[in-house]
Amino acid sequence: MSDKIFELIKQEEQRQKVGLEMIPSENYVSKNVLKALGSILTDKYSEGYPGARHYGGNEIIDQIETEAQRLACQLFGVKSAIVQPYSGSPANLAVDLGLVEPGGVIMGLSLSSGGHLTHGAKASFTSKIFQAIQYEVGEDGKINLEEVTKLAQQHQPKLIWVGLTAYPYTLDFAGFAKIAQSVGAYLVADISHISGLVAAKVLPSPVQYVDVITTTTHKTLRGPRGAMILITQKGLDKDPQIVEKLEKGVFPGLQGGPHDNVTAAIAIALQEASQPQFKEYAEQILKNAQVLAKQLETKTENHLLLLDLSMYGFGLGYQAQIALELAGITVNRNTIPHDPASAYYPSGIRLGTPALTSRGMKEEEMVKIASWIKEVLEMLKGFDLPQNQPERKDFIKEFRSQMKENLRLKEIKKEVEQFAAQFPLPGVTDE
Ligand SMILES: Cc1ncc(COP(=O)(O)O)c(C=O)c1O
Known part of the structure; x- marks a missing residue:
């Protein structure tokens, strides 16, 4: 019996239950x-x-x-x-x-x-x-x-x-x-x-x-x-x-x-x-993406948003991914078109609604989530990526440890956990 692996699977299930998965290529199966x-x-x-x-x-x-x-x-x-x-x-x-x-x-x-x-x-x-x-x-x-x-x-x-x-x-x-x-x-x-x-x-x-x-x-x-x-x-x-x-x-x-x-x-x-409920699900993915885009002041025509963080500072994609993860919101850092920073330390994040929608979240929940995201993004001001490439690795390490101590981020994580736990994971709970 591999107790260790089953224990880790349980931990991952818990992470998924109390977190908000916003990577647009992820979802929950039945x-x-x-x-x-x-x-x-x-x-x-x-x-x-x-x-x-x-x-x-x-x-x-x-x-x-x-x-x-x-x-x-x-x-x-x-x-x-x-x-x-x-x-x-x-x-x-x-x-x-x-x-x-x-x-x-x-x-x-x-x-x-x-x-x-x-x-x-x-x-x-x-x-x-x-x-x-x-x-x-x-x-x-x-x-x-x-x-x-x-x-x-x-x-x-x-x-x-x-x-x-x-x-x-x-x-x-x-x-x-x-x-x-x-x-x-x-x-x-x-x-x-x-x-x-x-x-x-x-x-x-x-x-x-x-x-x-x-x-x-x-x-x-x-x-x-x-x-x-x-x-x-x-x-x-x-x-x-x-x-x-x-x-x-x-x-x-x-x-x-x-x-x-x-x-x-x-x-x-x-x-x-091929069931009618799936069409409703797909429609809701798009509605949710529209609300999220409006709240985060960007545009989308599908299920994903590419957020350019230049208005908060230079090369903030990685920092945003870290801070949001500490808040219980999982996104991925992403280049924006013609990115002035780099592929590894890009200027944007990518996020989407398919997984959240599978948990039954609707427009009202998107407004709430967007307000947490905006609050976290505001915290990034002043944490611009160093222009000097060799400094970047240590800078990110230092940023992560500072953010781990951020009291408001800890509070947001608790709020997110309580909120997310109200929306069961389909594969874990449905019949
Ligand atoms: C458009 C597109 N094609 C192909 C792939 C590759 O799929 P996989 O990760 O299963 O190899 C992806 C995955 O992100 C994708 O977005």
């Missing part, structure tokens, strides 16, 4: 999703796809995977679904590997503009295996399709990514489709962050405009940690071999045996996301 994840399906090997496995004993696994695929196709209105990717990053790499030869040109939104690492960032293998061209947002923080067109004409990508990790605006899938068409590129939408909102039809779907969709299953979709690759009719029309290419990209290209317990949990999450 009890049924947890049940499937913790089931004996984890014991099975099933390399291959339904009806074509490399191991025996897969009749039941075949039915589970086929059901997950059916539910995915139905929910998103696509023709085919691969539900085996271990997570979002390998799903994206499998798409690149399936559709583009190594050394070929891919294009995506840069990390600093709100794209994901796997869309061709320098630190990601996607830019080492492929020639990655990155487009940036303009001064207004939005993607400028004229710039994307110019880059596409110049570099003739084989594949264009359209997706977001820290971009609080609606994506113009139709505009991207024109660009992809003009250069003959595959267009792939990575809807990892917004797939729950797309499934619930509260944000526009890319289905009619793109060839392929990738999504993690653990963000707004509220499933287990995993991912899916969805193939549209448009994709099949463009390339009749596309499904086989993508399947091969996943297995045997990149992965071995699928995680069948995760596949089952994905199927359950997809079923849950």
Whole structure:
């Protein structure tokens, strides 16, 4: 018996219960999703796809995977679904590997503009295996399709990514489709962050405009940690071999045996996301984000906010993350477009409403939470990041110890704990 690990799991459950999770890529799954994840399906090997496995004993696994695929196709209105990717990053790499030869040109939104690492960032293998061209947002923080067109004409990508990790605006899938068409590129939408909102039809779907969709299953979709690759009719029309290419990209290209317990949990999450209550949930995510944005004097068109903290001082993202965490509010530090500070010590924070909304919080609660956030952010004044880089590490250490002693922060933490405890965690309490 690993008492230590079970004790730590209990502690993490308690941290989640009394804290406010505002990282926009996090969420709480249902009890049924947890049940499937913790089931004996984890014991099975099933390399291959339904009806074509490399191991025996897969009749039941075949039915589970086929059901997950059916539910995915139905929910998103696509023709085919691969539900085996271990997570979002390998799903994206499998798409690149399936559709583009190594050394070929891919294009995506840069990390600093709100794209994901796997869309061709320098630190990601996607830019080492492929020639990655990155487009940036303009001064207004939005993607400028004229710039994307110019880059596409110049570099003739084989594949264009359209997706977001820290971009609080609606994506113009139709505009991207024109660009992809003009250069003959595959267009792939990575809807990892917004797939729950797309499934619930509260944000526009890319289905009619793109060839392929990738999504993690653990963000707004509220499933287990995993991912899916969805193939549209448009994709099949463009390339009749596309499904086989993508399947091969996943297995045997990149992965071995699928995680069948995760596949089952994905199927359950997809079923849950097709219920009317899920649409209400998705609508509430957006309403909550609007209230939060108004209170924090910023704008959003989806579930996430990118807060530029420059009005409080220089390079305050890390300090804000630390101070808010001490207050029981979890966010992540994030670069803002054209960040004058640095990627590690950025000028902003990213926060969102999916997890809080899963706990039943509504507009009134957002106002309350925003007032705590504003109060904490005010405390950052005077704690500007040192311009001299070697001083930064010690500065942050000193900042953390000072904040740990801050009496008002301790009080806020107590207030947050009492408040959060009134909103149960779905997977721990529901039936
Ligand atoms: C848009 C997008 N794509 C892909 C990923 C990668 O997912 P994972 O962390 O499961 O590898 C993320 C995760 O944050 C994401 O936001």
